[in-house]
Amino acid sequence: MTDKYPSALLEKAVSEFSKLPGIGRKSALRLVLYMLRREDEEVDAFGRAITTLKHEVKYCRVCHNxxxxxxxxxxxxxxxxxxxxxxxxxxxxxxxxxxxxxxxxxxxxxxxxxxxxxxxxxxxxxxxxxxxxxxxxxxxxxxxxxxxxxxxxxxxxxxxxxxxxxxxxxxxIARGISVGDELEYTDEVTLGRSIINRTPFKQ
Amino acid sequence: MTDKYPSALLEKAVSEFSKLPGIGRKSALRLVLYMLRREDEEVDAFGRAITTLKHEVKYCRVCHNxxxxxxxxxxxxxxxxxxxxxxxxxxxxxxxxxxxxxxxxxxxxxxxxxxxxxxxxxxxxxxxxxxxxxxxxxxxxxxxxxxxxxxxxxxxxxxxxxxxxxxxxxxxIARGISVGDELEYTDEVTLGRSIINRTPFKQ
Known part of the structure; x- marks a missing residue:
């Protein structure tokens, strides 16, 4: 059953938020209602930060960062x-x-x-x-x-x-067991790689 | 250690997102980078939906919904x-x-x-x-x-x-065991309430 929102503006804001990855309609509603409790200026700053980034962002012409x-x-x-x-x-x-x-x-x-x-x-x-x-x-x-x-x-x-x-x-980059890993729980492919790519022991 | 962002605009957008409840800096970065991959109009629509709601929202003068x-x-x-x-x-x-x-x-x-x-x-x-x-x-x-x-x-x-x-x-509103609950796993306070508030059995 779809939720019935008491306001079209609310519905719109919720549906925009729920387009974000990992955010369902329930979380979206929670986020939007949180926004409603904040000050006008804060909400404007939020909206502006996103749109400004999108419009003014550049990518390095050398490395594309x-x-x-x-x-x-x-x-x-x-x-x-x-x-x-x-x-x-x-x-x-x-x-x-x-x-x-x-x-x-x-x-x-x-x-x-x-x-x-x-x-x-x-x-x-x-x-x-x-x-x-x-x-x-x-x-x-x-x-x-x-x-x-x-x-x-x-x-x-x-x-x-x-x-x-x-x-x-x-x-x-080297592939091997993670720092802190216990051998017992390491998958065999990773462990195998880390044996093949062993490095001289430094004291 | 705090993350170093390659762009001040990115940093600003991430910090705005991470103010939302339940969203940490890592999720915020993911959401912002998702935004960057979307079309300009979509991002503008997102920003607008939030600020419009905040500025134009009304509350019913009777019930405050x-x-x-x-x-x-x-x-x-x-x-x-x-x-x-x-x-x-x-x-x-x-x-x-x-x-x-x-x-x-x-x-x-x-x-x-x-x-x-x-x-x-x-x-x-x-x-x-x-x-x-x-x-x-x-x-x-x-x-x-x-x-x-x-x-x-x-x-x-x-x-x-x-x-x-x-x-x-x-x-x-009535308090008692939830529909689908098994008595064995119901806490004693709730179960006690549901006995006190028992209702006539309807066939």
Whole structure:
């Protein structure tokens, strides 16, 4: 049975909210009624933040990361190593790698990974512009940091082939057991990988 | 460690989203990035739906339910029994009762229940206007349909005292085991209530 809303404006707001991923009509109603209890200015600020972002957002013309400027702060930071590119699927992944504080090179945001099931082919992701960056000659290493899934593997394979003719090292991030994992509960594929990719023990 | 966002506009939109109840910064980022993938018009429609609702929303001057008109569709519906008022805490509760299709009277939305812990006293909820409605003389029954909590009980008690001087029946919704409940798993207070409030068996 569909809910009957006492107001068309309420109905409209709820249906807009429930279009968001992971938000059903019940949560949407809760969010909208929360909005109604807030001050006018707060609600306006909320609406404005979303529409302003949408209209004024830019993407770095070098790495395609989201940015307020033509070239993003990472690409224009002279203290960063501009001979290394870390290839990631999306903006969240840039943030995830940055958070580790273990990487000081540049990025390349593909905007997706090859997934025939979802109709995403090689031409739907930003591989050509990556090849162009490598072609410029300055890049020494490309690190593939994609998800450890079939789609990620496919994309890794495609990119590595595209870069095969250039004088650039192509590496993938290590796969193995997570820090804190207990062997007993690790799946066998991951454990197998971590044995094959074992590294010298450092004291 | 706080996340570092590549864009101030993104940061602003994420922080606005994460003010919503039950939405953390990670979900907020996911929602905002989803917005970025949608069309301009869709995002504008979203922003507009929220701000329009906030600016143009009205509350029925009779029952305080949310409404697009001065008097809500329920209060102005001549087919409804205007001698019975069902008292509820909020708008969601009106929708919940309506959904049962078991009630054909009017409503009165308190806008809260008495909760000293949350600083909500009798004067913060719409009891005076309920008394006024009863005073008008037309009302034969007031049904208290509040949550079965200490706050609900307190509010029931307060309202029933306020209405004590008037020629009106005051009832509360039945408390007992839920439809589909197994006795074995029902808490003893609820089960006790359902025995005390037993009703004649109808064949």
């Amino acid at each position: 989201i940015s307020d400027t033509e070239v993003c702060p990472i690409c224009s930071d002279v203290r960063r190593d501009d001979t290394t590119i870390c290839v990631v699927e999306n903006i969240q992944d840039v943030m995830a790698v940055e958070k580790t504080q273990q990487y000081n090179g540049l990025y390349h945001v593909l905007g997706g990974i090859i997934s025939p099931m979802d109709g995403i082919g090689p031409n739907d992701i930003a591989v050509e512009s990556l090849v162009e960056r490598v072609k410029s000659g300055k890049i020494k290493e490309v690190i593939l940091a994609l998800s450890s899934t079939m789609e990620g593997d496919t994309t890794n394979f495609y990119i590595s082939r595209k870069l095969a003719g250039f004088d650039v090292a192509v590496s993938v | 949310i409404s697009d008109t001065e008097v809500c569709p329920i209060c102005s519906d001549v087919r409804r029994d205007d001698t019975t008022i069902c008292v509820v805490e909020n708008i969601q509760d009106v929708m919940a009762v309506e959904k049962t299709q078991q009630y054909n009277g009017l409503y009165h939305v308190l806008g809260g229940i008495i909760s000293p812990m949350d600083g909500i006293g009798p004067n913060d909820i719409a009891v005076e206007s309920l008394v006024e409605r009863v005073k008008s003389g037309k009302i034969k029954e007031v049904i208290l349909a509040l949550s079965s909590t200490m706050e609900g009980d307190t509010t029931n008690f307060y309202i029933s005292r306020k209405l004590a001087g008037f020629d009106v029946a005051v009832s509360v």
